[in-house]
Amino acid sequence: MQDALISILSEKTLPVPELDTEVQAQRGFNVIATANNRDKGVNELSSALKRRFNTVVLPLPDSLEEEVGIVRDRVAAIGRSLELPPDLAATPQIERVVTIFRELRGGMTLNQRTTVKSPTATLSTAEAISVMTNGIALAAHFGDGRVTAHDIAAGVTGAVVKDPVQDRIVWQEYLETVVKDRPEWADLYRACRELS
Numbered sequence: 001m002q003d004a005l006i007s008i009l010s011e012k013t014l015p016v017p018e019l020d021t022e023v024q025a026q027r028g029f030n031v032i033a034t035a036n037n038r039d040k041g042v043n044e045l046s047s048a049l050k051r052r053f054n055t056v057v058l059p060l061p062d063s064l065e066e067e068v069g070i071v072r073d074r075v076a077a078i079g080r081s082l083e084l085p086p087d088l089a090a091t092p093q094i095e096r097v098v099t100i101f102r103e104l105r106g107g108m109t110l111n112q113r114t115t116v117k118s119p120t121a122t123l124s125t126a127e128a129i130s131v132m133t134n135g136i137a138l139a140a141h142f143g144d145g146r147v148t149a150h151d152i153a154a155g156v157t158g159a160v161v162k163d164p165v166q167d168r169i170v171w172q173e174y175l176e177t178v179v180k181d182r183p184e185w186a187d188l189y190r191a192c193r194e195l196s
Helices: 001-013 046-051 064-081 091-105 125-142 149-160 166-179 183-195
Strands: 012-015 021-024
Touching: 001 012, 001 046, 064 091, 064 125, 064 166, 091 149, 091 166, 125 149, 149 166, 149 183, 166 183
Parallel strands: none
Antiparallel strands: 012 021
16 A cells, blocks of 8 residues: 555556556645554554655644633534534533543643553544544434433543553543542443443
8 A cells, every 4th residue: 555655646646557557646636644643553654655745743732621622613513514403512521521531641630630541542632523423423313412421431432442451451540540539520430330
């Protein structure tokens, strides 16, 4: 795949050997690729392929409020395109998901009192958007229209636990040392423990 991409990006042509022809790219042809710096995949990209891309590093949002705002806006837009009720996007569950992801990414709770282990998962803002979009769809189609802890529990667990051994231990420790000690998160703790 990498060799094919190098040819396409260098020569702006796509050879079709079975038809003994090639397809020339139109003027303005570009390839846009995205990647997370923690998600390297099975094989590292070759330096030849990397040279053919302009690399732009997008930092994570600086604050919880900024990241919650990004997730809320994107979830609302996706909700509109899926024709979900608009009030579902403004849910306090977004702040919970973003808080969990920020704490696990950073290795420490937001109040800086407890250190936590970080999983192998990236836990990006995009994954928070995905978890919330899934939760909203579940609430709209199978619930009463309000996003509950049960609607997001499986999505959060799935986002965190990529490695079934190492990440499961990290997630269980986080549930027991952080989530369990937040009384206002008791419903989320129960919902996540039910999945274990």
